[in-house]
Amino acid sequence: MRTDQLVSTFVEYYEERGHRRITGSTLLPPDGDPVLFTTSGMHPLTPYLEGRPHPLGRRLVNVQRCLRTTDLDEVGDATHLTVFEMLGTWSLGDYGGPRSLDWGYGLLTEGLGVDPGLLYATAFGGDGRTGPDTASVELWQGLGVPVELTVEDNWWPNDSAGPCGPDSEIFLWTGEGPPRSTPTRDDRWVEVWNHVTMTHRRLDDGSLVPLPRRNVDTGLGLERLASLLQGESSVFACDVFDPWRRLVPARWPLDEPSLRLVCDHLRSAVVVLGDGVRPANTGRGYVLRRLVRRVLTVLWRDDPSRGVGDLPVELVEHTLDHFRQDLRPDDVLRMLIEEEHRFRGLLERGRGVLAKPRFRGTLSEEDLRYLHDTHGLPRELVLSLREE
Known part of the structure; x- marks a missing residue:
């Protein structure tokens, strides 16, 4: 299945379930947003995840291009890209996390032909502030999909202010032979889909306050899923x-x-x-x-x-x-x-x-600042030239 077919299959599947397709934005977030680039499908929808009514309703689907500068140093491996496309779905105070997971499982196994035996899920195990995500665990157990509980890996996002909550991630086995171990213990389990139930807002001081309504936000990397469905070992293939x-x-x-x-x-x-x-x-x-x-x-x-x-x-x-x-x-x-x-x-x-003689020895932080401020030479460029 080519990527254009994958996009149409994804969008049509959710349109049949009452979702309206919204136009994905550019890489540039709205004026006043401190983030340089749109980093996820949910980014342009933050006001609606915080309670503002969306003009197209409470069930949405889209394809959003994203850029993550944090992934720059990872580019070259099998799964990371600088610019990529994210398939996304949203429930704005409508259905809950279990239904989202059930539909996601149905699309993967029935719509895209993924063998259910190659799937594994993770879910939030609870911490000192919020309890475990028992609803997601029960859904996966009912579908016969093994599920692993974690804490930090299954709360998203876990490092910035704004809407957040427990997430359940779906992994696909990419190794030879039958699946083994769990996603946190074997990197042959590759994450393909993240389903977040937005329950709280994280404040600047790190504290959590409940949102007035629960939302569901899901994200599925297009190129990563396409490579897996096409039997390739890398997104670049x-x-x-x-x-x-x-x-x-x-x-x-x-x-x-x-x-x-x-x-x-x-x-x-x-x-x-x-x-x-x-x-x-x-x-x-x-x-x-x-x-x-x-x-x-x-x-x-x-x-x-x-x-x-x-x-x-x-x-x-x-x-x-x-x-x-x-x-x-x-x-x-x-x-x-x-x-x-x-x-x-x-x-x-x-x-x-x-x-020049001044810079022939070990460079100090003061030297690096001087080279940047006076000569316009960025740190990484200076260090690269010193390695020549």
Whole structure:
């Protein structure tokens, strides 16, 4: 099942159950939001999860593009992407967590053909403030799905203010042979779907207050699920990356981890540019700048003559079309090339500065601050140049 078929199957399944499809937003959160990028499907819906009525009703479904800067250092493994799409469903004070889990199980096993024997669930085991999620445990036991109780791993989100609550996660076995062990003890169990029952709001001081109504928020990573359903061991092997894996190695021979990083970061840079962000030294623009510079660092490691101008325009067109963005491909390539020229100039200047006697020894924190504030040399760039 290709990703476009997976999206239509998902949306139609929930539309048949009374959900209205809402249009996913761009990567940019609303004005005044302190977060740089939309990080999850629930992010644009926070006001409605806190009680505001949604104009389309109390049952919603959508596809939302997301970017998580916290995953940048994980990119290159089998499951992490910088920009990805999240399939999501919401119950705004309507049905509860058990019904959401029951429908999720039905879509996976009947709609998508997943073998029930390859599923495992986790649920919140309770802590000193709230009790265990017995409703989810009973639902899974009734379906014959094994369930493991945890504490920190099954309260979401567990590190920021806003709506939160116990969650039950669905895992799929990806190992050879019959399933074994549990999700917390064997990483061959891969998380595919997170169902959160929003019961509380976390305040800035970490305390919890009950929400006036309970909501359900679910998130299912599109590329991750597609790779599993397509029998692939990596998100980079699903059909979304087919044109990238066909065209990039012909331009730049790379080892597998480097190929994954280059494809991910260039694809992500195109999406970020398509949503209106431009390279800068702070904020969203600096995230974009980091993506491009990391690509160039990898490309130049083996051949300094390589450049983003060699990127096939078909890949830019494919990405803009996939995310329904109207920026011209030629404009995207022009901005990437301009950023490459700036980076080459910065590297040349940085090498000259670091060659001065003052910086030949061990660099202190004061040195690193001076290099950043006076010469515009970011810490990671300085450390990279010192390793040359």
